[in-house]
Amino acid sequence: MNQILTILPPMLRRILAGVSSEQLKKIEEIRLREARALQMETNEGSYFLTDSGKLTQDFRMAYIVSKEDCRQLINMLTQHSLYSFEEEIKHGYITVAGGHRVGIAGEIITQNGKVKQMKHISCFNIRFAKPIHHVSHPLLPYLRDHVQATVYNTLIISPPRHGKTTLLRDLARTLSNGNNGQGMQTGLKVGIVDERSEIGACVKGIPTFDVGARTDVLDRCPKAEGMMMLIRSMSPEVLIVDEIGRKEDVDALFEALHAGIRMIATIHGNQINQVQKRLCFHHPLMGEFFERYVLLKREATKLQFRVYDQKGNLLKSLLQKKESDFDAPIIR
């Protein structure tokens, strides 16, 4: 939270300073749209922000984001260097220190039908990343492969913003550290291919989130290529990747399988068979690849896990009260 505040334009920082710390804790997204109302999403709902930092439901009362605000924000996001963030801008988001992701939208310039660049960037979605330690602990007994002393190939399924990455990060940390009271004494060598730089939020190659003592992170690397690189170079026992779904990713998964490496991956979706069908489209054997499926669902303050086995039978349904063990943000 503090890191994200330093990149905000002075005007917005002033406005946020007027928001009560109680409310700040609940912020999940801050949305800027040039010449339109300043908006934020909390876990309780959507609000607009007035000049003085008051929450309102009426967008006519809200602070109108100026062109200058947007310019300053993009300057701070890219450190005055659009050229070094070309790839990120093409993909539509920039990850800043602390693992927070800023989604951007503007006018797209295409070349041969492909996205080449974005200009007039005018919409921003600042999403806050919050590490929640131990969130994966209740899940762990169902993912462990006792025979081989490792974990099952696991696919985590959830719609966007339900905590996939948070769960994945904590799984990496727990598996890698070992000795966690969940029966796994020695940790496993974990390799993370962090294409969006969200799991580890690396700054100059060093993860800013705790991803565990035996974890190697390949930052900002395309997944398929990254998986192969890690398999060859770092001999991981567990590979962790975020948001698989393309053909290349699936091919790399099978390569990992042949190398005897276990995979933990995430995918967008909300039903198992729907996801399985999508994966089978790329490879007929995909339906049997994952031995465990975890379906994530988040309600206001609760987190629901449903663990399924290879065939899609429900093993366990867990309900966890979502604890917010991150500190209240301090506005400077």
Added chain:
Amino acid sequence: MLQLFGSVFILFSSTMIGFSQAARIHARTSQLRLCIHAMQRLQTEVTYGLTPLPEALQHISKVIPSPPLANMFYDISMMLSEEGTSTQECWLYGISKHWRKTAMKKAEKEILERLGSTLGLSDQDNQLKHIQLAVQQLQMEEEHARANQMRLSKMWRSLGILTGLLVTIILL
């Protein structure tokens, strides 16, 4: 006695002025050279390393062996890391603050200022073009300066001595 002392003083100071002007001309060529090196380094940082501007300028300020230029790049990089100001503002401010301490002239100042209006605002290829253009222009200035260097510095030196002599003769 006093006359003799005075004339020696005048002669000495005007000679010194001449010499210092000649030294400035030498300094200008060498600083132009360094400026070109700095821009070439920036080019590598931008295209190969994709280093963000503040960091790239900081690297440059560490390796450039001329204090006024090093301070200039350092100040720009520091200012870029703070919030609020645009890239161009930082760039122009840094240049105007330190330019007096360098031996360089208006022509190269304009080249650098022009570069500042595009720096960081576009993709790699475009950046490369702008930096290369600046390098070329600086190189032309350098060639020009080098060609005239000998002639001009000799002229300033003799001019200094001769003016001193002239003034002493008139006053005597």
